[in-house]
Amino acid sequence: xxxxxxxxxxxxxxxxxxxxxxxxxxxxxxxxxxxxxxxxxxxxxxxxxxxxxxxxxxxxxxxxxxxxxxxxxxxxxxxxxxxxxxxxxxxxxxxxxxxxxxxxxxxxxxxxxxxxxxxxxxxxxxxxxxxxxxxxxxxxxxxxxxxxxxxxxxxxxxxxxxxxxxxxxxxxxxxxxxxxxxxxxxxxxxxxxxxxxxxxxxxxxxxxxxxxxxxxxxxxxxxxxxxxxxxxxxxxxxxxxxxxxxxxxxxxxxxxxxxx
Amino acid sequence: xxxxxxxxxxxxxxxxxxxxxxxxxxxxxxxxxxxxxxxxxxxxxxxxxxxxxxxxxxxxxxxxxxxxxxxxxxxxxxxxxxxxxxxxxxxxxxxxxxxxxxxxxxxxxxxxxxxxxxxxxxxxxxxxxxxxxxxxxxxxxxxxxxxxxxxxxxxxxxxxxxxxxxxxxxxxxxxxxxxxxxxxxxxxxxxxxxxxxxxxxxxxxxxxxxxxxxxxxxxxxxxxxxxxxxxxxxxxxxxxxxxxxxxxxxxxxxxx
Numbered sequence: 314x315x316x317x318x319x320x321x322x323x324x325x326x327x328x329x330x331x332x333x334x335x336x337x338x339x340x341x342x343x344x345x346x347x348x349x350x351x352x353x354x355x356x357x358x359x360x361x362x363x364x365x366x367x368x369x370x371x372x373x374x375x376x377x378x379x380x381x382x383x384x385x386x387x388x389x390x391x392x393x394x395x396x397x398x399x400x401x402x403x404x405x406x407x408x409x410x411x412x413x414x415x416x417x418x419x420x421x422x423x424x425x426x427x428x429x430x431x432x433x434x435x436x437x438x439x440x441x442x443x444x445x446x447x448x449x450x451x452x453x454x455x456x457x458x459x460x461x462x463x464x465x466x467x468x469x470x471x472x473x474x475x476x477x478x479x480x481x482x483x484x485x486x487x488x489x490x491x492x493x494x495x496x497x498x499x500x501x502x503x504x505x506x507x508x509x510x511x512x513x514x515x516x517x518x519x520x521x522x523x524x525x526x527x528x529x530x531x532x533x534x535x536x537x538x539x540x541x542x543x544x545x546x547x548x549x550x551x552x553x554x555x556x557x558x559x560x561x562x563x564x565x566x567x568x569x570x571x572x573x
Numbered sequence: 574x575x576x577x578x579x580x581x582x583x584x585x586x587x588x589x590x591x592x593x594x595x596x597x598x599x600x601x602x603x604x605x606x607x608x609x610x611x612x613x614x615x616x617x618x619x620x621x622x623x624x625x626x627x628x629x630x631x632x633x634x635x636x637x638x639x640x641x642x643x644x645x646x647x648x649x650x651x652x653x654x655x656x657x658x659x660x661x662x663x664x665x666x667x668x669x670x671x672x673x674x675x676x677x678x679x680x681x682x683x684x685x686x687x688x689x690x691x692x693x694x695x696x697x698x699x700x701x702x703x704x705x706x707x708x709x710x711x712x713x714x715x716x717x718x719x720x721x722x723x724x725x726x727x728x729x730x731x732x733x734x735x736x737x738x739x740x741x742x743x744x745x746x747x748x749x750x751x752x753x754x755x756x757x758x759x760x761x762x763x764x765x766x767x768x769x770x771x772x773x774x775x776x777x778x779x780x781x782x783x784x785x786x787x788x789x790x791x792x793x794x795x796x797x798x799x800x801x802x803x804x805x806x807x808x809x810x811x812x813x814x815x816x817x818x819x820x821x822x823x824x825x826x827x828x829x
Binding site: 366369370371388389390391393395397399401403404405414415417418419420453455469470473479 | 718720721723724725726727728729730734738739742743745817819820
C-alpha cells in the first residue's frame with residue numbers, strides 16, 4: 314500500500330530576480346503513513362514551513378512530486394487543517410464563530426451549513442470542551458489569553474475533521490507550562506481521532522514527546538537527513554533517561570547539520 | 574466629577590477661545606471689518622439667520638451627495654486596488670497624480686461642462702473626498718494575515734469567499750476612519766466650488782459678504798461650516814464605534 318503522504322525528490326525555488334531566487338528545498342524525500350504523528354525538526358530557515366505548504370498544495374514543487382491520499386497535489390487539497398504559531402483568529406467573530414469558519418468554506422459542509430448549523434455548533438462546543446475551553450465560545454478571541462487562543466486555533470484546524478493536520482510551530486509563542494498542557498491536549502485528540510499529523514517545530518522535547526517519528530532537516534536548501542523512530546509508550550515522561558537520551562541524540566544530530 | 578469635566582472640556586475650551594478673541598479685539602481696538610468680535614459675529618448670525626440657513630442647507634445637500642458618491646466609488650475602487658495586484662500597479666500612480674491636482678483648478682472645467690451651481694459643487698466634494706476612502710479600504714485589505722490566507726486557501730476558499738469572510742470585515746475599521754476624514758474634506762470641496770462658481774451655498778454667501786466688506790457675515794459662515802463639519806464627524810465617529818468595536822479594544826479581560 315502507498316503511504317498517505319509521499320514527498321519524492323522535491324525541490325522548490327522561491328522566485329526572485331537572479332541571486333534573489335531562494336532554493337528552499339532540494340531533493341527532499343519523505344513518506345508518512347496514515348494516522349502517523351510525524352515531527353520535522355531542523356535549523357531555522359531550513360524549509361520546514363515550505364514542506365507544509367507543499368503538502369497542503371499552497372505551493373507546487375519546482376521539481377519532483379507530492380502525493381497525498383493517492384493523488385498528485387496540484388492545487389490546495391481541502392482535507393487539511395492548519396495551525397500556526399500565530400493563532401490568527403478573526404477579532405470580529407466570537408470564538409465559536411471562528412471555529413466554525415472552515416465549515417463555511419469547505420465542501421460538503423459549506424452547502425449545508427445553514428441548515429445544519431445546530432449540529433455543527435454542537436460539534437464545535439464538544440471540541441472546545443476537549444481542549445479545555447468549555448464556556449468560552451461566546452467570548453471574542455481578544456478576550457482570551459494567548460494559550461486559550463491557541464487552543465481555539467487547534468479547534469478551528471480540526472472542526473472539519475481533516476485527514477491531515479499540519480502544525481507550524483503552534484506552541485512556539487507560549488510559556489512552558491501552557492505549552493506542555495497543550496501537548497497533552499493534542500496527544501489526547503490524536504489518540505482519539507487518529508488523524509495524520511505533521512508537526513514542524515524547533516523544540517526537540519516537543520517533537521519527542523508527541524511524535525512517532527522525528528525527521529531532521531538539513532540547513533537551507535533543506536532536505537531530510539535523518540529519521541528517528543520514537544518507540545516510547547504514551548504518556549511520555551520528558552525526564553525519563555531514554556527520553557532525555559533521544560533528545561540529546563537529535564540535538565547532536567542538528568548541531569552537526571548546522572556545522573557542516 | 575472627572576467625567577463631567579471631560580465632557581465639558583470642548584465647550585469650556587471654545588468659550589475660553591471666544592473670550593480671548595473678544596477681549597483682544599476690544600483691547601487692541603481692531604475694527605470689525607478686519608477681525609469682527611465674536612459678539613458681532615453672533616449678531617450677524619441672528620440678523621441674517623434665514624439667509625444663512627438657506628445657504629447652509631444647499632451646502633449640506635451638495636456635500637452629502639458628493640460624499641455618498643465618494644463612499645460608494647471610493648470603496649469599490651479601494652476593493653479593486655486592494656484585491657488585485659495588477660489593478661494596484663496600474664491605477665495607484667494615476668490616483669496619486671489625480672489627488673495631487675488642486676481641485677480649485679478643476680472647478681472651471683466643470684463649469685464649462687455642467688454650468689455653475691450644484692453639479693460642480695457635488696463633483697468637487699466627491700473628488701476631494703474619495704481618495705482617502707479608496708486608499709484606506711485598499712490598506713485594510715492588504716493587512717489580512719498571510720497565515721489566515723493559508724488556512725482559507727488550503728481549504729479551497731475562492732478569492733470572493735476570502736474577500737467577503739475576511740477582507741471586507743478586516744478593512745472596516747480603516748473604512749470608517751476614512752469616512753471621518755472624507756466628510757470634512759467634502760465640505761472643503763463644496764465650499765471651494767461655491768466660492769468660484771455658484772449663486773447659492775455658504776461659499777457663495779461668504780464671497781458675496783466679502784465683496785460688501787461684511788466681514789462679520791463671512792465669519793458667521795465660517796462658524797456654520799465648522800459646526801456642520803463637527804456634527805458630521807461626530808455622527809461617523811458614533812457609527813464607527815458601533816460597527817468596529819472589536820478593533821478598538823482595550824486590554825483583554827484575561828491577558829497573560
